[in-house]
Amino acid sequence: MKSTLKIGIVCYPTFGGSGVVATELGLGLAKKGHQIHFITYRQPARFNAFQENIYYHEVSGEDYPLFEYPPYDTTLASKMVDVVKYEELDILHVHYAIPHAAVAYMVKKILLTEGKYIPVVTTLHGTDITLVGTNKAFAPVVAFSINKSDGVTAVSQYLTDATYAQFNIEKEIRTIPNFIDFDRFKKADKDHFKKAVAPNGEKILVHVSNFRKVKRVDDVVKIFHKVQETIPSKLLLIGDGPDRQNVEELCRELDLGHEVRFLGKQEAVEELLAIADVFLLPSGSESFGLAALEAMACEVPVISSNIGGLPEVNIHGETGFLSDLGNVEEMATNCIKLLSNPPLHDKFRMNALHQARNFHIDKILPLYESYYREVIEASVYEKASIDKE
Numbered sequence: 068m069k070s071t072l073k074i075g076i077v078c079y080p081t082f083g084g085s086g087v088v089a090t091e092l093g094l095g096l097a098k099k100g101h102q103i104h105f106i107t108y109r110q111p112a113r114f115n116a117f118q119e120n121i122y123y124h125e126v127s128g129e130d131y132p133l134f135e136y137p138p139y140d141t142t143l144a145s146k147m148v149d150v151v152k153y154e155e156l157d158i159l160h161v162h163y164a165i166p167h168a169a170v171a172y173m174v175k176k177i178l179l180t181e182g183k184y185i186p187v188v189t190t191l192h193g194t195d196i197t198l199v200g201t202n203k204a205f206a207p208v209v210a211f212s213i214n215k216s217d218g219v220t221a222v223s224q225y226l227t228d229a230t231y232a233q234f235n236i237e238k239e240i241r242t243i244p245n246f247i248d249f250d251r252f253k254k255a256d257k258d259h260f261k262k263a264v265a266p267n268g269e270k271i272l273v274h275v276s277n278f279r280k281v282k283r284v285d286d287v288v289k290i291f292h293k294v295q296e297t298i299p300s301k302l303l304l305i306g307d308g309p310d311r312q313n314v315e316e317l318c319r320e321l322d323l324g325h326e327v328r329f330l331g332k333q334e335a336v337e338e339l340l341a342i343a344d345v346f347l348l349p350s351g352s353e354s355f356g357l358a359a360l361e362a363m364a365c366e367v368p369v370i371s372s373n374i375g376g377l378p379e380v381n382i383h384g385e386t387g388f389l390s391d392l393g394n395v396e397e398m399a400t401n402c403i404k405l406l407s408n409p410p411l412h413d414k415f416r417m418n419a420l421h422q423a424r425n426f427h428i429d430k431i432l433p434l435y436e437s438y439y440r441e442v443i444e445a446s447v448y449e450k451a452s453i454d455k456e
């Protein structure tokens with residue numbers, strides 16, 4: 068088999084975790100010499116500079132008076148067919164089952180009519196299974212398109228198990244965890260930054276998310292409210308989304324106006340993580356918790372819920388503390404325990420870094436590369452049996 072591959076990556080180009088993982092994966096694979104073709108409706112958020120071996124194919128929305136809902140799936144499928152054919156791709160890797168896995172199946176069928184077999188790997192990220200996927204409006208298509216993918220990966224053992232539990236899955240799901248690029252996420256000296264945020268040496272608590280209900284940003288504020296009663300501190304809220312207005316109102320009610328800063332969507336999250344003392348992630352559902360891993364790589368201990376895949380990332384009593392969903396009292400107590408005990412805090416910082424290294428990009432990327440090769444090899448037999456039909 069060729070030493071480098073031509074890979075099509077389909078994802079949501081937003082700040083959501085699945086888009087971030089897909090983009091970082093593409094960037095990492097391109098550095099290793101693979102040719103990467105992103106197929107999406109907007110340039111992915113973290114792909115913002117020219118890089119060798121990377122191509123971007125924009126899916127344009129078709130507007131026509133008849134279309135109350137522009138048929139994105141159809142335009143995406145047509146673009147995928149076009150790119151697979153003309154760029155002679157070896158494999159398609161689609162991130163987030165809905166609608167990408169179903170569209171990939173259609174693409175496969177279209178290409179088969181021209182005698183080309185394109186293997187498809189689907190990566191499940193979380194809400195495509197746990198929240199959206201279980202919705203009756205999507206469920207049959209999700210199960211079908213997972214079963215029709217040539218390869219399926221999930222970003223945590225929890226998500227693999229949850230997928231088997233929720234759907235009738237005939238395929239082997241390979242767990243390949245999310246990863247971290249240590250060239251980017253690392254502890255850095257940002258003292259000037261720290262002084263601007265916490266001029267009197269206050270502790271800095273950070274939360275990053277897309278402010279959806281599932282992230283429970285109101286719990287973040289409630290935890291902080293308790294912490295700042297004991298420890299002078301500031302809270303940085305990074306990201307934006309539907310719940311932001313409610314969270315802002317809660318901050319006003321609790322009179323936290325001067326202690327909480329809403330920073331909105333930020334490209335350089337690592338610069339803010341570099342000044343953080345604790346990261347808060349009390350989510351109601353989290354298949355992995357990439358934001359927590361990014362914090363840990365910057366030596367920031369994590370206070371989180373014990374939901375979903377979070378215990379695979381954040382180790383209770385070592386890299387941070389985990390609590391039952393909604394137990395803001397305990398989360399605040401654990402946060403105070405850490406922040407008021409510098410030797411313990413330092414130990415947790417080092418443990419967090421150590422644990423993050425288990426998810427080093429150099430360890431995880433080869434897992435994807437060998438999985439692609441496995442899937443491509445198996446698909447040769449698949450194609451041969453179809454040719455015989």
Ligand code: GMT
Nearest residue numbers: 083084085192193352353354355356357
């Ligand atoms: O939850 C989000 O913020 C976005 C969502 C996505 O798919 O874009 O994130 C999911 O995928 C991430 C990357 O694999 C995981 O780190 C998140 O835990 C997961 N979110 C949920 O399961 C709620």
